[in-house]
Amino acid sequence: MPAVNFHVDAVLFDMDGTLVNSMAGLVGAWELFKQKYPDINVEDILSSAHGVRTVDNLRKYCGIEDPEELTSEALRFEMAIVTESTSKGRPGILKLPGVADAMQEMSSSRHYPNPTWAICTSATREYALAALANAGIHVPDAFVAAEDVKFGKPAPDPYILGAEKCGVKPANCVVFEDAPAGIQSGNNAGCKTIGLLTTHTKTQMEAAKPDFLVPDMSSVSLKLSQGGGVDVTVEQF
Template sequence: MDGTLVDSTAGVIGTWTAFAKTYPGIDVEDILSGGHGVRTVENLRKYCKIDNPDELEREAARFERTIVDTAKENGRPVIGVGEIMEELLPGSKNPKPCWAICTSATRVYASAALNMAGIPTPDALVIAEDVTLPQIRTF
């Protein structure tokens, strides 16, 4: 979704910059170069060193609310998305088009980002909450 349909760059940069005040020592440039397409909880665990599951969920929710608040004026569709949406909407070329989005974003953020960019909700939306990571065993 991000970078493909929605340009939320300003919101992501603004949010990591704000989180750097709460979590001194994180390298925003490093995060921006390697954190895209990764669930927020995983990025927060890795870069902010949050291990407590409850705190991790709270901070992930705060992070994504901050992206939405920061990107409200800047969240927009990526160039060319309007034409793609016209192809997907009913009545253009398919009487019953079906399309999906699979994103590392949470439902709250994905819904807000799509809304900000004027992109309709797809027939299927796979979000961060729909994915569980396997437990990795170390020996």
């Protein structure tokens, strides 16, 4: 299929599964939590929980309802992702294919007052900052973490706030996501969406109805436009 070119005012990135591969640490964290919550099924959780806030997953799968306990357990879980990512010979938290080139192009436009990209993650701020540091990715000024919104993905709140932090309308943004819940969030916000096949099956991602579906970031080229914003090229397959 021919490449598709379009222009946006800002690019809104998910983090886990989009910019970084933290799957080894995620598996380790759920295995660690199974010691305290023996009824959880790690395999089932991994097939459906990606892209959703940790507090929402812990409420659903571990039955935690107390707000203070949810907050403390979510932080414990997410920091376990960092520590477990390198335990037992695991590879750590790494950039996904194509991300290094994208970050090299976009890095200079990450600061206020006119950033052209944001990270909008379902992770807590503390974990997200640690994960990005581990992967060697600069944190943009426009940054949205789990605690910044009342409702997480698939609600539109994270991407609406991300567009707001970039000073642009959601309709003039493109979202990069690896999870159905994230694609739904971007669609609900009115953004253009690009799905990545890094953590879910093609069938799962197609069901969320992204505008484009590609293997990973290496199928997309981002170029800062001299007139502002970003020119996007999508190599369809």
